[in-house]
Amino acid sequence: MIRPYGDTLDDGVVQLSFTLPIPWSEAADEAARQLVAQMGFTDVAVADGRPIASRFSFFVVYARTPVAIDVSTISVPAAGGEALTMDAVDALIAERIGRKLKVVGACIGTDAHTVGIDAILNMKGYQGHSGLERYHGFEVYNLGSQIAVDDLVRFAQEREVDAILASQVVTQKGSDIANFTALAERLEAAQLRGRILLLAGGPRVTNLLAAELGYDAGFGRGTLPSEVATFIARRIAERDAA
């Protein structure tokens, strides 16, 4: 069982900061303290409370939590082992699959932020790692921003793609979840889900979230193109072998 570590094992110290929609006063500090206490924390100390506007106050609070967690009960599926190099992925595709894999990527829904999908797909890549366009083993279609889910499904069907990479950067009011879910459902409805690998990407995406949404994998912040490439190549090689 573990608790947050301040400076002593099991002290349970956490830091919080938040805004309350009230003018600042000493009573506001006390309100912040009681609020944090009601969250279940103990030893609540309001380190800083001050006005940030006429009707808003901001607080920095330290407190202890009595809650502990058993890490041995936690399992998070990782999106498939260590990444291979570009040459190794190309070799794997050539030897075990024997054809170019078609990959389509898009920012779905109204999201216009292509920075993530571009980092993975564009020739130039990310952090010195080439994007999938530079691989011999992939034929890449980067549809760009604001692609309707139906259009993406139609494209995937017409071009008979092997994998779909859906990207979501904007997460406001759950728009990312709604779009990811819609894509999975449409693919299912078009009876394509079985033969197309479905991948989610974006700064707030985790592999666990992707699994919950019915995706094959999820890739979050800092993902390198080679990690995505390795996953696609390995998974399809395994499927072809089965």
Place this chain on the structure above:
Amino acid sequence: MKLRIDSVSVAHARRLAGTIVDPVADFIAGHSTLSVERAVARLCGVDGVDSQGVPLPNRLVDALPERELGVARVLGAALAETGRSPQQVAEAVAAGEPLPDPSRTPETAQRAALRPWIERGLARIDAVRARRAELLVRLPQAPPPLLYVIVASGNIYEDRTAAVAAAEAGAQIVAVIRSTAQSLLDYVPYGATTEGFGGTYATQENFRIMRAALDDVSERLGRYVMLTNYASGLCMPEIAATAALERLDMLLNDSMYGILFRDINMQRTFVDQHFSRQLNARSGIIINTGEDNYLTTADAIEQAPAVLASQFVNEAFAHRAGLPDEQIGLGDAYEIDPDLEDGFLFALAQAQLARQIFPAAPLKYMPPTKHMTGNIFKGHLIDAMFNLTSVMTGQTIHLCGMLTEAIHTPLLGDRALALENARYVMRTARHFGDEIEIKAGGRIERRAQDVLAATLRLLEDVAQRGLMTAIEAGSFADVRRPRSGGRGLEGVFAKHPAYWNPFAEALAGEPVAATR
């Protein structure tokens, strides 16, 4: 603090930018777009929506029997024949009535019938501009860098709350980020809106709501708080027209952003940006160009010449639309990799270079985004270095970086922390830039000289190929856009010899001369 840079190279770069822009200006002069025509209709007083929610300017322009003549000729004909107002004509069109054949009335009668409405439109713009000037005298702004924050809840009423709180915390400019879908809409939504993704729809009513709230807080604080929105996407001219009427003070307006980053057709964007900038010039609105976008995806060190080249091109286009230097907020961003040794020096070099090359321009400095990771503590520190660069190099418009960049659209508390950071750094280092000298031939100066030299090479290449061909070949931001590709081309048309745009006519003055 001064860089020694070769003034002959700078003058040459400006000439090259002129060479690049002139052929495009010829193309622009011969063409109009549906959004230009809808902006003309709006300025003649057409507003509102039909029973299906379609804006009346769209209904009117879509019903034109011959769009090549422009909406003004037909509107003038309808006014001359029926004695109605432009709004009544648009309402009649929405009710199913056809527009008259403009060949039935003499051109002089059309012009005469529309004249009072044109004068009224221009008078409204001028009155708004005069009102801003009066407020700026009575409620003076704090000295630059002007602290600029964004609000982006999707709900205009929440945005209003956030904007007022930000102003109280020291913000001098508030920008309402638009919903991510809006740039590709070929109409301007109507009324107050409370739903949007990643931002709030730009509508005339939303402009009004925000302006009223900021006017109120400006009076209370004794300093004028500016309002910003986006004249980008498919409706640049219409946003410029509504912004002129509702006293927005700044508009994001880039000559190439839509082409490169939103895949809007280049012919459409070039024509739209010109008329929108003519309107901005008349209304006293400061444009903000979007060079920061070159850096958010690609490497900042590598793309530095593209930023400077784009600044020259944006300046040349802006001058040709009649914008004086004081209204051209050229963009740049602090996107240097924090792991790079001496990265701060390179950022300083680039920012100071722009300051010296465009001395009268209200430069817009954008915060780090690309290297913000969710580690809010480190992010706050990177933002502080950005703040220091800005105050040292005398940037004018300073978009405050958020420690929570890359996590979510700013929370109210994030904005207050960002403003506190900027105010602290700028106060404690206010005259630092005046007190130090850049080492002659040192790292900073050499970097600035390298960027300028590479910019000249890029501009020479683009001038030789022609701007449209260069964009097709991916010269900017490594993005390739075909001349006839992208969204909105169907809305571009060649003008008839008898085409008439009374506002373009009234706004076309002498092109503004470049700064020495």
